[in-house]
Amino acid sequence: MRRAPALSFLLVTVFLDMLGLGLIVPILPALLTAVTADASSAVLWSGLMGSTFGLLQFVVSPLLGRLSDRYGRRPVLLASLTCLGVDWLAHATAPGPWPLLAFHALAGACAGTYTVVNAYIADIAEPDRRAGAYGSIGAAFGLGFVAGPTIGGLLGAVDVRLPFFAAATLSLANVAYGWFVLPESRPGDRTTRLTLRTANPIGAIAAVLRRPVLGRLAYAHLCADVARMIHQSTWAFFLTYRFAWDTTRVGLVLAAGALAGVVFQARAVGPVVRLLGEKRTAVTGSLVGAASLLGTAFVTEPWLLYVLVAVGVLGSVAGAAAQSWVSRSVRPDEQGAVQGALTGIGALAETVVPVTAGAAFGWLLAYAPPGLIFVAAAGCAALSALLLARTPDARPVPLR
Template sequence: MRRAPALSFLLVTVFLDMLGLGLIVPIVPALMTAVTEDATAAVRWSGLLGSIYGLLQFVVSPLLGRLSDRYGRRPILLASLTCLGVDWLAHAISPSPWTLLLFHALAGACAGTSTVVNAYIADVTEPESRARAYGLIGAAFGLGFVAGPTVGGLLGAVDVRLPFFAAAALSFANVAYGWFVLPESRPGDRTTPLTLRMANPVGSLAVVLRRPVLGRLAYARFCADVARMTHQSIWTFFLTYQFVWSTAHIGVVMAAGALAGAVFQARAVGPVVRLLGDKRAAVAGSLLGVASLVGTAFVSVPWMLYVLQAVGVLGSVGGAAAQSWISRSVRANEQGTVQGALTGIGAVAETVVPVAAGAAFGWSLAYASPGWVFVGAAAFGAVSALLLAATPDVRTAPIE
C-alpha cells in the first residue's frame, strides 16, 4: 500500500472539493438570477437546489458506503468526483433552473466523497495515527474554504459562469489524478450483503444507532453537527446586526479563522490526541466549542470575538478525535457502511438546520436578543459532550 500518495490524493480531493464549492458561493445568486430572470425566483430556486442536494445525499450515502465495503473505496470515490464535475459543468452551461435541479440532485446522490475519504483513512492508518490524519483532512477543508470564495469572486467578475467551468475542470483533473495515483485501500468483499435494510437510510441508521457505543457516538455527532451548522448559518448575519460589519470585514475575519483552524488541525491535533486519547480529546474539544458558542451569544465588543474564535479553533480537535474514535469502534469491513450512515446524519443537519436557525434568528431579532440562537447551538454542543463523556471507549460488535 502506497500510503503517502493515497493520503496526498485524499487531501487534494478535500481541498479541491471545498475550493470548488467556495468558487461558486459568491456567484450562485447572480447565476440563478440570470437563469430565472427574477430575483425572487432566484432565491426560491437556490433554496430548492440546496435542499434537493441534502435530501439525495441523505438517501444515497448509506448505499455508497455499503458499496465501498463491497466493491472497494477507489471506484466509488472516483465516481463521486466525476458526478461532482458533471454538476459544476451543468451549472456552467444550463439555460434552465429545472436542468440545474436535475443535475444537482444527481450530484447529491453521488456525494460520497466524505464517506469514502473517512473510510479510506481508517483503512490506511494505524488507530493511533488516525486523529492526525483526520486533522489534516480538516486542514485541507479549511484551506479550500479560504481560497474558494476569493478565487470565485475574481473569476465571477470576468463572467458569471466562469467559476463553474473552473470548478468542473478541477473536479475532472482530480479524477484523472486519482485514476493514475490512487491505489485501492481495501479490496472489496463480495460477501458483504447489499440488503434493503443496509442500503436505505432509515434502516442503516437504525442498525448503527441500536449499537450501544456506536449509537451514542452517532447521536453525539448529530448534536455536534446541529451546533456547527447553526453557527455557520447565522454567524455572518449576527455580525452584521451586532457590529454593523461590512461583508469585506466579515470575509477577512472568516478567512483568518479558517486559516488558523487549518494550521492548528495540521500541526497540533495529532500531538494533542496522542497526549489525551480520543475520548478525552473529543470531550475537551466539545466543551471548548460550547464555551465559544456561549461567549459569542453575549459578546459585546469586537475584540472578544477574536478570542472566542481562537477558542473555537482549539475546539476543532474534538471533531478529529471523535472521528478517530468512531473509526476504531468498527471493523474494517464495515467502515464504509458506518461512514455512509454518519454522512446521512450530517445531511439531515445540513438540510434542516439552516432553515430552523434562520427562523430562530429572525424571532430573536424581534426581541433584540440575536445571541440566543448561539445559546441553543451551545445546548446541542453540551449534549454532544455529555454523550461522549458517558460512552465507554471500547470496541463495538460488528454490524450484522
C-alpha cells in the same frame, strides 16, 4: 501512516471538493437571477437547490459507503469524482432553473466522497496516527472553504458560468490524478450485504444507532453538527446586527478563523490526541467549542470576539478525535457503511438546521436577544460533550 501518495490524493480530493462547492457560492445568486430573470424567484430557487443538495446527499451517502465495503474504495471514489466533474460541467451549460435544480441534486448524490475518504483513512492509518490523519483532512476541508468563494468571486466577475467550468476541470483532473496514484486500500468483500434495508439511509442510520457505543457516538456527532450549522447559518447576520460590520470585515474575520483552524488541525490534532487520548480530546474540544459559542451569545466588544474565535479554533480538535474514535469502534469490513450513515446524519442536519436556525434568528431579532441562538448552539455542543463523556470504549460489533 501507510501509502503516503494515497493520503496526498485524499487531501487534494477533499480540498478540491470543497473548493468546487465554494467556487459557486458567490455566483449562484447571479446565475439564478440570470436564468429566472427575477430576483425574488432566484432566492426561492437558491433555497430549493440547497435543500435538494442536502437531501440527495442524505439519501445516497449510506449507499456509497456500503458499495465501497463491497467493491472497494478506489472505484467508488473515482466514480463519484467523475460524476461530480460531469455534473459541474452540466451546471455551466444549464439553460434554466429546472435543469440547474436537477444537476445540483445530482451533485448532492455525488458528494458522498467524504464518506469514502473517511473509510479509506481508517484503512490506511495506524490507530495511533488516525486522529492526525483526520485532522489533516479537516485542514484540507477548511482550506478549500477559504479559497473557494474567493476564487469563485474573481472568476464570476469575468463570466457568471466560468466558476462551474473551473470546478469541472479541477474535479476531472483530480480523477486523472487518482487513476494513476491511488491504490486500493481494502479489496472489496462480495459477502457484504447490499439490500434495500442496509443501503437506504433510514436503515443504515438505524443500524448504527442500535449499537450502544457507536449509537452514542452518532448522537454526539449529530449534536455537534447541529451546533456547527447554527453557528454557520447565523454568525455573519449576528455580527452585522451586533457591531454593524460590513461584509468585508465579516469575511476577513471568517477567513482568518478558518485559516487558523487549518493550521491547527494540520499540526496540532495528532500530538494532542497522542497526549490526551481520543475520548478526552473529543470531550475537552467539545466543551471548549461550547464555551466559545456561549461567549459569542453575549459578546459586546470586537476584541473579545477575536478571542472567542481563537477559542473555537482550539475546540476544533473534537471532530478529528471523535472521527478516529468512531473508526476504531467499527470492523474493517463496515467502515464504509458506518461512515456513510454518519455522512447521512450530517447531511440531514445541513438540510434542516439552516432553515430552522434562520427562522429562529429572525424571530429573536424581533422579540428577544438574538444572541440566544448561540446559547442554543452551545447547548448542543455541551450535549455532544456529555454523550462523548458517557460513552465507554468497546470492541467493534457487527451491524445488524
